[in-house]
Amino acid sequence: MSETSETGSEQPIIIAKDVHKWYGHFHALKGINMQVHKGEVIVIFGPSGSGKSTFIRTINRLEEHQRGQIIVDGIELTHDVRNIEKIRMETGMVFQQFNLFPHLTVMQNITLAPIWVRKWKKQKAEELAMQLLERVGIPEQAGKFPGQLSGGQQQRVAIARALAMQPKIMLFDEPTSALDPEMIKEVLDVMIELARSGMTMLVVTHEMGFARAVANRMFFFDDGQLVESGTPQEIFKSPKEDRTKLFLSQILTH
Amino acid sequence: MAALSRPTLPPPTERFTLLGWLQKNLFNSWYNALLSVLTVVFIYWIIRGLLVWATSVAEWQVVAANLRLFLVGQYPVDELWRVWICLYVLAFISGASYGLWSRGVGAFGIALLAGPLFLSALPFTLNLRLLMIGIAVTGFFGWLLAMRLPALFRTPVTWSWVLYMVFVILMVRGFTPAGGFLPVVPSNLWGGLLLTFLLTVIGIVFSFPIGVALALGRRSNLPIMRYSSIAFIELVRGVPLITVLFMAQLMLPLFLPAGVTIDRVLRAMVGITLFSAAYLAENVRGGLQSIPKGQEEAALALGLNGFQRMALIILPQALRAIIPILVGQFIALFKDTTLVAIVGLFDLLGIAKTVLAQPEFIGRQAEVLAFVSLLYFMFSYVISYISRRIEVAQGVGER
Numbered sequence: 151m152s153e154t155s156e157t158g159s160e161q162p163i164i165i166a167k168d169v170h171k172w173y174g175h176f177h178a179l180k181g182i183n184m185q186v187h188k189g190e191v192i193v194i195f196g197p198s199g200s201g202k203s204t205f206i207r208t209i210n211r212l213e214e215h216q217r218g219q220i221i222v223d224g225i226e227l228t229h230d231v232r233n234i235e236k237i238r239m240e241t242g243m244v245f246q247q248f249n250l251f252p253h254l255t256v257m258q259n260i261t262l263a264p265i266w267v268r269k270w271k272k273q274k275a276e277e278l279a280m281q282l283l284e285r286v287g288i289p290e291q292a293g294k295f296p297g298q299l300s301g302g303q304q305q306r307v308a309i310a311r312a313l314a315m316q317p318k319i320m321l322f323d324e325p326t327s328a329l330d331p332e333m334i335k336e337v338l339d340v341m342i343e344l345a346r347s348g349m350t351m352l353v354v355t356h357e358m359g360f361a362r363a364v365a366n367r368m369f370f371f372d373d374g375q376l377v378e379s380g381t382p383q384e385i386f387k388s389p390k391e392d393r394t395k396l397f398l399s400q401i402l403t404h
Numbered sequence: 405m406a407a408l409s410r411p412t413l414p415p416p417t418e419r420f421t422l423l424g425w426l427q428k429n430l431f432n433s434w435y436n437a438l439l440s441v442l443t444v445v446f447i448y449w450i451i452r453g454l455l456v457w458a459t460s461v462a463e464w465q466v467v468a469a470n471l472r473l474f475l476v477g478q479y480p481v482d483e484l485w486r487v488w489i490c491l492y493v494l495a496f497i498s499g500a501s502y503g504l505w506s507r508g509v510g511a512f513g514i515a516l517l518a519g520p521l522f523l524s525a526l527p528f529t530l531n532l533r534l535l536m537i538g539i540a541v542t543g544f545f546g547w548l549l550a551m552r553l554p555a556l557f558r559t560p561v562t563w564s565w566v567l568y569m570v571f572v573i574l575m576v577r578g579f580t581p582a583g584g585f586l587p588v589v590p591s592n593l594w595g596g597l598l599l600t601f602l603l604t605v606i607g608i609v610f611s612f613p614i615g616v617a618l619a620l621g622r623r624s625n626l627p628i629m630r631y632s633s634i635a636f637i638e639l640v641r642g643v644p645l646i647t648v649l650f651m652a653q654l655m656l657p658l659f660l661p662a663g664v665t666i667d668r669v670l671r672a673m674v675g676i677t678l679f680s681a682a683y684l685a686e687n688v689r690g691g692l693q694s695i696p697k698g699q700e701e702a703a704l705a706l707g708l709n710g711f712q713r714m715a716l717i718i719l720p721q722a723l724r725a726i727i728p729i730l731v732g733q734f735i736a737l738f739k740d741t742t743l744v745a746i747v748g749l750f751d752l753l754g755i756a757k758t759v760l761a762q763p764e765f766i767g768r769q770a771e772v773l774a775f776v777s778l779l780y781f782m783f784s785y786v787i788s789y790i791s792r793r794i795e796v797a798q799g800v801g802e803r
């Protein structure tokens with residue numbers, strides 16, 4: 151898209167330099183290098199076990215990287231707890247399994263972090279929460295518990311919960327993989343709207359329609375490596391790497 | 405028309421007939437029939453025996469004459485009004501809770517109301533009977549009031565139960581010197597059902613935070629915290645309660661600075677509390693383990709700090725998951741407090757022993773034990789009934 155050239159001159163909002171991660175002896179990330187600019191929408195795809203989840207979870211330190219550098223919004227991720235907290239305040243995350251808090255209502259799920267982390271007044275937090283629920287299309291569910299909602303509705307609440315912290319970056323780890331087919335669209339619509347509003351997004355997904363519609367760039371992961379990156383046009387029309395071609399041919403024929 | 409559009413039909417209902425019911429449930433095969441007959445004969449035999457004993461053989465004089473001892477031990481008569489106040493507040497909160505949660509009249513509510521009314525019909529002094537009627541009226545009033553309140557009031561009423569436990573301790577013990585508003589009643593005067601209750605309530609109130617702290621300590625990353633928690637839990641769980649009680653009686657004074665003495669009741673309370681805390685810690689740990697990892701991750705991703713994650717997300721869910729286990733543990737504690745009789749305290753069972761030692765009531769063991777058992781059963785049953793209701797209420801809509 152056209153924004154890439156404009157934002158190209160600015161300092162990238164996410165920088166990963168030679169990031170490595172081991173689980174015991176297993177080498178899960180083998181030197182990832184990439185940069186994301188403000189407002190960019192990045193789709194990460196690749197075979198199962200290739201390290202996609204591991205990588206986006208290192209960005210808000212749900213997983214610790216053991217070598218290399220990750221810099222988010224000018225702050226480097228180290229063992230310094232204050233830096234980690236700062237970065238977590240600036241990044242929202244949406245999980246495959248929603249991970250809503252089942253003992254709290256939808257409203258309480260959304261206002262919890264603004265009240266306790268941002269120290270907002272309850273009333274202010276609730277006003278924002280209502281706006282967000284309108285935005286994701288379920289204002290009437292505010293008083294319900296997560297267990298009373300459909301999967302698609304739960305995932306939209308999870309998006310609203312992440313947005314309530316007014317993050318600069320949103321991370322999505324396969325947000326539609328646990329959903330029944332008829333609910334995938336309602337979640338993708340919300341994500342597309344969010345992408346068009348200028349949010350910086352890293353999305354692990356195999357929804358290629360979503361990638362075509364809003365992705366600025368796509369990253370192909372395989373075997374712990376970032377094998378290929380490019381615009382959706384480049385990736386779909388003329389992938390350079392054989393591994394990318396093979397993987398695309400597998401998922402696109404289905 | 406009916407052939408085209410199929411109307412939704414109500415499920416078929418069988419007409420109830422006594423004969424039909426009997427055949428279906430009791431006599432549907434020859435061995436079930438035999439079993440049914442044998443059981444009925446057996447139950448009849450036991451109940452008849454009990455009734456005959458209770459009405460014509462037993463001499464309940466021993467219970468009637470010592471009723472105050474059974475209920476409050478040596479608690480000073482002049483200060484008994486405090487216990488009554490506790491009972492009145494209890495009646496009010498119970499009535500209010502019943503109104504808020506059950507939203508109507510049920511057999512259980514009627515039974516709660518019938519209890520004091522039944523007692524007021526017994527041949528006690530007029531004052532006592534009026535006080536009993538007062539309790540029933542207070543409970544009814546609480547129920548009436550709560551029926552009009554929205555469900556919003558459930559949270560404050562839940563908290564009022566916690567406060568109530570503290571309130572009871574303060575009222576019964578008192579906190580001013582002699583001659584003041586609430587003079588201290590030394591705990592060696594507490595006895596009977598009152599002492600049993602206080603041992604249980606104090607055991608619950610204090611073992612709860614200690615148990616939760618131990619469970620968290622066991623998960624801690626700090627080795628000292630972790631190993632001392634494990635050592636305490638395993639040590640206490642590895643010995644019988646009676647040894648903990650003896651240890652508390654004999655060893656607690658050794659740990660105190662010279663000149664500080666604590667009385668036997670307090671020592672027993674410490675023993676019970678520590679014992680209960682160790683078991684509670686293991687139950688809480690089970691609850692903590694049952695919470696999926698995603699909950700912690702979601703809380704981390706939102707930027708909540710360690711304390712907030714535990715207090716707002718993990719612990720509330722963990723405790724909710726183990727409510728039935730906790731209630732079971734507290735009922736067990738209620739009954740286990742009888743062991744303090746062995747270290748010489750006058751709880752319900754301890755009082756029973758002294759009553760049986762009175763020369764005029766020699767040989768009345770059966771009556772006394774029946775009465776004491778009935779009291780234990782009634783309270784245990786009420787607690788477990790309430791816990792089942794809580795489980796049902798928790799299960800609806802929140803998972």
Ligand SMILES: Nc1ncnc2c1ncn2[C@@H]1O[C@H](COP(=O)(O)OP(=O)(O)OP(=O)(O)O)[C@@H](O)[C@H]1O
Nearest residue numbers: 173174176178196197198199200201202203204205
């Ligand atoms: N906690 C862990 N301990 C050990 N190994 C792990 C752990 N988490 C992930 N792995 C391994 O790391 C590799 C990368 O996992 P990751 O979850 O990042 O893959 P993924 O690309 O997200 O796959 P999927 O599409 O299945 O979600 C896998 O081989 C996985 O088995």
Ligand SMILES: [Mg+2]
Nearest residue numbers: 202203204324
């Ligand atoms: Mg994954």
